[in-house]
Amino acid sequence: MIALIVPWSLMTSTHAVTRVEPGIVHSCTAASARGLASVKTMIPYTPPQSVSALPIVDLSLLDESRDARLTLAAQIRDACRNIGFFYVRNHGVPRAVFDTQYALARELFDLPLDVKMEIAQSRSAAKRGYEPAATQRLDDGSPPDLKESFRYGPEPARDHPLYGRGLPTYGPNQWPRGKPEMATSMGRYADAMVSLGLRVMRAIALSLELRDDFFEPYYADPMTTVRLLKYPPHPDHALMNQIGAGAHTDWGGITILAQDEVGGLEVRNVDGVWIQAPPLPDTLIVNIGDLLAMWTGNRYRSTLHRVKTSAARTDRYSIAFFFDPRYDAIIERVPSCRGEDVAPDACTAGAYIAERHRATAVEVEVEKEKG
Numbered sequence: 001m002i003a004l005i006v007p008w009s010l011m012t013s014t015h016a017v018t019r020v021e022p023g024i025v026h027s028c029t030a031a032s033a034r035g036l037a038s039v040k041t042m043i044p045y046t047p048p049q050s051v052s053a054l055p056i057v058d059l060s061l062l063d064e065s066r067d068a069r070l071t072l073a074a075q076i077r078d079a080c081r082n083i084g085f086f087y088v089r090n091h092g093v094p095r096a097v098f099d100t101q102y103a104l105a106r107e108l109f110d111l112p113l114d115v116k117m118e119i120a121q122s123r124s125a126a127k128r129g130y131e132p133a134a135t136q137r138l139d140d141g142s143p144p145d146l147k148e149s150f151r152y153g154p155e156p157a158r159d160h161p162l163y164g165r166g167l168p169t170y171g172p173n174q175w176p177r178g179k180p181e182m183a184t185s186m187g188r189y190a191d192a193m194v195s196l197g198l199r200v201m202r203a204i205a206l207s208l209e210l211r212d213d214f215f216e217p218y219y220a221d222p223m224t225t226v227r228l229l230k231y232p233p234h235p236d237h238a239l240m241n242q243i244g245a246g247a248h249t250d251w252g253g254i255t256i257l258a259q260d261e262v263g264g265l266e267v268r269n270v271d272g273v274w275i276q277a278p279p280l281p282d283t284l285i286v287n288i289g290d291l292l293a294m295w296t297g298n299r300y301r302s303t304l305h306r307v308k309t310s311a312a313r314t315d316r317y318s319i320a321f322f323f324d325p326r327y328d329a330i331i332e333r334v335p336s337c338r339g340e341d342v343a344p345d346a347c348t349a350g351a352y353i354a355e356r357h358r359a360t361a362v363e364v365e366v367e368k369e370k371g
């Protein structure tokens with residue numbers, strides 16, 4: 001791996017992942033600055049600029065010359081500061097991988113409701129499984145979302161210290177009965193996204209004037225979720241302000257989103273205007289989550305977005321991949337985003353994600369937990 005630039009970051013050695021006792025909850029406001037106050041700011045805070053369309057970056061530049069990598073880093077830096085979203089082209093994942101995954105999503109969502117409810121996410125402390133419509137309220141000022149979803153991800157080994165302790169992602173997946181091939185086929189998608197996620201995090205590290213492998217220790221054993229989403233056509237019975245997915249920010253490191261051709265994703269720019277994020281051929285959308293914003297002292301924006309359901313009689317499918325740091329990583333400002341002024345906040349990644357799950361779940365009957 002090529003370490004580009006960063007004489008400054010090489011002078012610092014404070015970015016090791018801090019581990020805490022598994023399961024201990026750390027509040028995001030309670031943690032201390034741990035003696036970082038004397039470090040100079042490399043990347044100053046600058047107010048975001050208003051954009052009317054999401055920028056597009058070419059990820060293949062990551063494998064090219066030093067100048068090409070610097071160009072990519074600068075484009076990502078601008079995108080993350082201004083809107084927190086960008087399209088990625090030349091991401092390297094073959095189209096067939098997405099075709100297969102969409103076909104599997106259709107097959108899963110087409111199952112009878114009682115079969116899907118056998119694998120309800122409410123039965124899983126690891127937050128894996130099927131979520132029926134109206135069981136998540138991403139915008140707490142609006143009615144529950146119209147989408148249905150299915151979450152799964154790479155399964156840690158059963159002797160993993162965090163496995164089965166009731167923590168998000170560190171537990172078994174739930175697969176629909178009679179579909180033994182689904183785990184294997186969907187696993188290929190997750191593998192492709194993990195590889196891509198690591199590449200994107202390298203590009204983001206460069207954009208923050210850090211070594212390109214800066215985030216790797218945090219992602220050694222990450223919280224990783226693939227979420228299949230199905231949005232119905234906008235129903236006649238929808239309540240006021242009830243849409244596919246209410247306005248929200250994502251919670252973790254980055255999200256990599258594949259969407260079909262229907263459209264409906266909107267992102268709020270700095271002027272408060274909702275701009276469209278339509279599907280563009282052969283691209284994916286990457287957006288910054290709350291933890292990455294925290295890592296940067298909010299120089300990078302974790303931006304509100306929402307999904308409107310279609311007025312046409314069409315279902316919309318999308319596949320979100322949430323690539324979040326390991327549960328017990330303490331997230332505090334990266335060296336290039338520390339200032340002399342304020343004590344940086346810090347929190348554990350897992351505690352933050354667990355709290356967001358709790359805060360957005362609509363009250364449902366919780367059956368026996370599977371771990």
Ligand SMILES: O=C(O)CCC(=O)C(=O)O
Nearest residue numbers: 229245259265307318320
């Ligand atoms: O389906 C989409 O386009 C966005 C999904 C999303 O925002 C989410 O799952 O957090």
